[in-house]
Amino acid sequence: MTRRSTRCGGPVDDAWWELLKNPNKKLIVTGPPAKPDPPQAYQSATFEVQTPNDFLGNTYLMRKKLTYDWTISILSDRGTELGPLRVKTHQPRVAQYSPRRRAP
Numbered sequence: 001m002t003r004r005s006t007r008c009g010g011p012v013d014d015a016w017w018e019l020l021k022n023p024n025k026k027l028i029v030t031g032p033p034a035k036p037d038p039p040q041a042y043q044s045a046t047f048e049v050q051t052p053n054d055f056l057g058n059t060y061l062m063r064k065k066l067t068y069d070w071t072i073s074i075l076s077d078r079g080t081e082l083g084p085l086r087v088k089t090h091q092p093r094v095a096q097y098s099p100r101r102r103a104p
Helices: 011-021 060-065
Strands: 028-030 044-050 068-075 081-089 093-097
Touching: 011 060, 044 068, 068 093, 081 093
Parallel strands: none
Antiparallel strands: 028 044, 044 093, 068 081
């Protein structure tokens, strides 16, 4: 997930944007566990951005004004990358489905 540095709008949004750009205030991206049970075909995985401030996470800026550019790496059973999945959203979360498992 990447953040773009553009001016957001009014003074309140600009203040929240400055907080988001602060390198000491880290955003956290949560997702499924690193070692889940093997996914079933088309099982969904949800990723979400969490902010250092609960109030900030619920602001109009975070929920509607920002664009989130997600890159999700899909790995095979052997650990090789099958290819990145690129998704853009206007919400701080995205749900994607696991690819269909191929027969051995």
